Amino acid sequence: MTSPEAPEPLLRIAALTKRFGGFTALDNLSVDIRPGERFGLIGPNGSGKTTLINCISGAFRTEAGTVVFRGEDVTRLPPHLRTRRGIARSFQIPRPFKSMTVAENLMVAIDFATAANDFVPVAQRREAMMSILTQTGLASKADVSTTRLSQVELRKMELARAMATRPKLLISDEAMAGLSGAEVDEVLDLLMTLAGHDITVIMIEHIMQAVMRFSDRVMCLDAGRIIAIGVPDEVMANPRVQEAYLGT
Amino acid sequence: MNRSSLRFWIGAVLFLAAVVLLTQLIRNEYPFFAGYVILQFIVLAVAWSILGGYAGYVNFGTSAFFGVGVYTAVFLFKATGAPLAVQIAAAAIVGALLGFAVGLVTLRMQGIYFSIATIAMTIIIETTVTNWRYVGGAAGIQLQRPPVMPAFDTYVQMLFFVQALLVVLAVAIARYMQISWMGRGLQALKDDELAAECTGVPTLRLKVTACVISGALMCAAGAPGAMYLQYADPSSAFNLNYSISVLAMSLIGGTAHWIGPVIGAILLGTTQQLLTVTISSEVNVLVLGIMLVLFVVAAPEGLIGLFRRLVRIRTGGRA
Numbered sequence: 001m002t003s004p005e006a007p008e009p010l011l012r013i014a015a016l017t018k019r020f021g022g023f024t025a026l027d028n029l030s031v032d033i034r035p036g037e038r039f040g041l042i043g044p045n046g047s048g049k050t051t052l053i054n055c056i057s058g059a060f061r062t063e064a065g066t067v068v069f070r071g072e073d074v075t076r077l078p079p080h081l082r083t084r085r086g087i088a089r090s091f092q093i094p095r096p097f098k099s100m101t102v103a104e105n106l107m108v109a110i111d112f113a114t115a116a117n118d119f120v121p122v123a124q125r126r127e128a129m130m131s132i133l134t135q136t137g138l139a140s141k142a143d144v145s146t147t148r149l150s151q152v153e154l155r156k157m158e159l160a161r162a163m164a165t166r167p168k169l170l171i172s173d174e175a176m177a178g179l180s181g182a183e184v185d186e187v188l189d190l191l192m193t194l195a196g197h198d199i200t201v202i203m204i205e206h207i208m209q210a211v212m213r214f215s216d217r218v219m220c221l222d223a224g225r226i227i228a229i230g231v232p233d234e235v236m237a238n239p240r241v242q243e244a245y246l247g248t
Numbered sequence: 249m250n251r252s253s254l255r256f257w258i259g260a261v262l263f264l265a266a267v268v269l270l271t272q273l274i275r276n277e278y279p280f281f282a283g284y285v286i287l288q289f290i291v292l293a294v295a296w297s298i299l300g301g302y303a304g305y306v307n308f309g310t311s312a313f314f315g316v317g318v319y320t321a322v323f324l325f326k327a328t329g330a331p332l333a334v335q336i337a338a339a340a341i342v343g344a345l346l347g348f349a350v351g352l353v354t355l356r357m358q359g360i361y362f363s364i365a366t367i368a369m370t371i372i373i374e375t376t377v378t379n380w381r382y383v384g385g386a387a388g389i390q391l392q393r394p395p396v397m398p399a400f401d402t403y404v405q406m407l408f409f410v411q412a413l414l415v416v417l418a419v420a421i422a423r424y425m426q427i428s429w430m431g432r433g434l435q436a437l438k439d440d441e442l443a444a445e446c447t448g449v450p451t452l453r454l455k456v457t458a459c460v461i462s463g464a465l466m467c468a469a470g471a472p473g474a475m476y477l478q479y480a481d482p483s484s485a486f487n488l489n490y491s492i493s494v495l496a497m498s499l500i501g502g503t504a505h506w507i508g509p510v511i512g513a514i515l516l517g518t519t520q521q522l523l524t525v526t527i528s529s530e531v532n533v534l535v536l537g538i539m540l541v542l543f544v545v546a547a548p549e550g551l552i553g554l555f556r557r558l559v560r561i562r563t564g565g566r567a
Binding site: 057058059078079080081083084088089091095096097098099100104107108109111112113114161162165 | 432433435439440442443444449450451452
């Protein structure tokens with residue numbers, strides 16, 4: 001870090017463009033995410049939020065622009081190498097490893113996401129896995145098949161699996177969509193506790209109270225462009241944001 | 249070495265000892281002639297399940313790998329008179345290279361597209377060999393077996409033992425892949441490739457590795473085939489029946505555990521041998537088809553899945 005005003009960004013997205021055929025999903029988008037930040041990402045459906053996440057995590061190749069993570073250009077890296085460098089994500093529609101238990105899902109992350117050269121004994125890896133399950137409130141579900149989990153448990157499992165990769169940047173893609181009020185609070189509290197300990201969180205969410213409570217900074221996308229970025233209150237008060245959401 | 253590995257290797261040694269003992273005790277050559285085919289199918293089914301079962305990539309190219317194994321042996325034997333061990337080792341290397349090439353080109357495709365690509369590959373390779381004069385072309389080629397090694401009475405008995413060695417090798421590799429970190433990675437990518445990739449699993453590398461190992465074992469299993477029949481021709485070496493039988497054996501046995509394809513191959517291979525002798529070699533294809541349909545409908549996880557379900561019911565529904 002150089003100075004408190006302008007710390008080295010954890011993630012720098014520069015002039016990123018992603019097209020699907022003739023449709024431009026992300027249009028020359030640039031943003032810096034600071035280390036330790038709680039970053040909210042909002043925007044109407046189809047505005048490019050998940051596309052941006054897919055470009056950061058490597059699921060999509062981009063047409064132009066760069067993704068620089070911790071000073072390293074990761075634009076051309078496949079997803080698993082980005083994961084090993086510290087970028088983890090959850091999915092909008094949960095994607096558990098269905099043939100496995102919750103514990104085994106996490107063990108995939110622990111076995112593969114840590115660098116191959118630092119060998120960690122089995123007992124220690126299991127301990128790490130159990131501590132993440134305890135932190136996410138899933139300890140009692142460790143040996144349950146993921147096909148038997150409820151929706152909120154699946155969301156938590158996705159976050160737990162992402163945490164098991166020991167990320168520096170955790171991206172939560174609508175982890176609260178479709179949950180009840182109490183469940184939203186549960187997941188939000190979980191994200192709050194995960195953020196901080198040297199983990200930066202990008203949260204995509206439609207639930208505004210959650211975004212307002214969670215975020216240090218909010219960015220609003222519309223049609224692949226940033227229409228507002230700043231502290232939550234400012235962004236919400238922005239007429240363009242209100243227009244994009246209410247469609248006036 | 250843990251207890252389960254110890255038990256496995258003791259089992260493997262006992263199996264090989266029994267095979268040697270049989271070759272010393274039984275004078276009639278027919279049991280070995282038939283048994284060889286069953287052992288060969290065990291190797292093929294176990295090899296198939298490494299990619300088809302663990303990774304979930306359904307390979308219809310078993311006959312391509314098998315045929316390439318046969319013809320690697322034919323070529324080496326004709327060109328240099330290389331001994332059997334060299335033929336098999338060379339076939340394994342060629343199979344690994346072919347697996348690597350096929351893997352790199354086709355494993356980026358998913359699901360049905362990969363399967364279709366493997367059928368296309370079979371046709372391309374078969375056509376090439378059919379037009380290759382040196383190894384006999386479409387008419388096939390006759391081969392004269394060299395003298396048998398002193399420990400065995402006949403060449404077929406020796407081939408039976410060699411194929412038994414390949415069974416142990418194939419099962420040991422498949423078992424290692426299942427219980428090691430690779431197995432967990434393959435299982436993860438079988439469940440969900442993108443989620444696996446985003447959890448740190450190098451999916452392409454794992455798939456290509458599985459394809460290389462699977463291909464090497466299939467080619468190795470095919471290599472002794474030339475000496476077994478003393479004859480090779482493209483339409484039988486590349487016969488699509490190999491692909492279908494092996495797929496059926498793996499699926500009927502179940503691919504969640506290495507023992508599945510072994511059981512499937514013994515069961516179906518024995519049935520096929522019996523039917524071929526008692527009725528006709530055409531009926532066994534029919535029986536294969538019927539069994540495959542029955543299993544896909546009634547027990548999609550194969551015998552292994554059926555067994556696990558029974559155990560679960562008996563233990564009172566605990567997972």
